[in-house]
Amino acid sequence: MKAVIFDLDGVITDTAEYHFQAWGSLAAALDIPFDREFNEQLKGISRTESLDKILARGNLSDAYSDEGRRELATQKNTEYQRLISALTPADVLPGIKALLAELQDARIGIALASASKNAAFILERLELTRYFDSVVDVTAIRHGKPDPEIFLTGAANLGVQPADCIGIEDAQAGIQAIKGAGMFAVGVGTPSQMQGADIVVATTAELSLRMLEDYFFRD
Ligand code: XGP
Ligand code: MG
Numbered sequence: 356m357k358a359v360i361f362d363l364d365g366v367i368t369d370t371a372e373y374h375f376q377a378w379g380s381l382a383a384a385l386d387i388p389f390d391r392e393f394n395e396q397l398k399g400i401s402r403t404e405s406l407d408k409i410l411a412r413g414n415l416s417d418a419y420s421d422e423g424r425r426e427l428a429t430q431k432n433t434e435y436q437r438l439i440s441a442l443t444p445a446d447v448l449p450g451i452k453a454l455l456a457e458l459q460d461a462r463i464g465i466a467l468a469s470a471s472k473n474a475a476f477i478l479e480r481l482e483l484t485r486y487f488d489s490v491v492d493v494t495a496i497r498h499g500k501p502d503p504e505i506f507l508t509g510a511a512n513l514g515v516q517p518a519d520c521i522g523i524e525d526a527q528a529g530i531q532a533i534k535g536a537g538m539f540a541v542g543v544g545t546p547s548q549m550q551g552a553d554i555v556v557a558t559t560a561e562l563s564l565r566m567l568e569d570y571f572f573r574d
Contacts, residue, residue: 365543377434385410398528
């Protein structure tokens with residue numbers, strides 16, 4: 356076990372909830388039905404892909420020009436950025452800061468593999484930037500989750516083999532990406548939402564270096 360590669364939204368902090376709220380406001384404005392079950396499909400995928408899925412759900416796939424779609428995506432992001440502007444270090448999910456400190460002390464590589472273009476800003480707000488040896492540049496990624504590219508890039512940036520990495524995710528697309536990369540997958544959530552994960556924890560409070568090592572070496 357040489358590195359741990361983290362998703363951000365819903366793993367390090369509960370910004371998955373803010374994405375839900377911001378996409379929900381946009382969907383409501385467009386009169387498109389939106390609920391938590393549908394929202395699961397938007398977790399881990401890019402802003403433009405998320406918007407495409409929402410418009411498809413409202414049978415509005417052909418209703419907007421490229422410019423119109425850009426405006427809708429910007430509208431959602433403006434609302435999302437309003438929600439995350441008040442984030443503080445107190446918004447780091449339970450157990451995460453202790454885990455990052457343990458990994459750093461043990462000289463285990465730490466990378467971030469988030470689909471979000473807001474990731475660097477959020478790490479800054481949470482005062483966690485210093486723990487990360489690599490934050491994958493999502494603008495340079497050609498294939499988003501569930502493709503393994505973002506996790507493979509994280510491993511390459513750290514100079515470690517995928518088989519020596521653990522990936523931690525709260526989205527089905529993310530678990531698929533981790534497994535596609537040949538890594539050990541830890542899911543945060545319910546087993547039905549984390550199919551294919553090697554282990555599933557209900558909350559991040561259950562995560563620790565000791566527990567990750569126990570499962571990783573048992574596998
Ligand atoms: P960004 C976000 C997407 O808008 C959101 O739908 C995804 O669930 C999230 O990334 C995954 O982490 O991307 O709009 O913050 O760039
Ligand atoms: Mg996530």
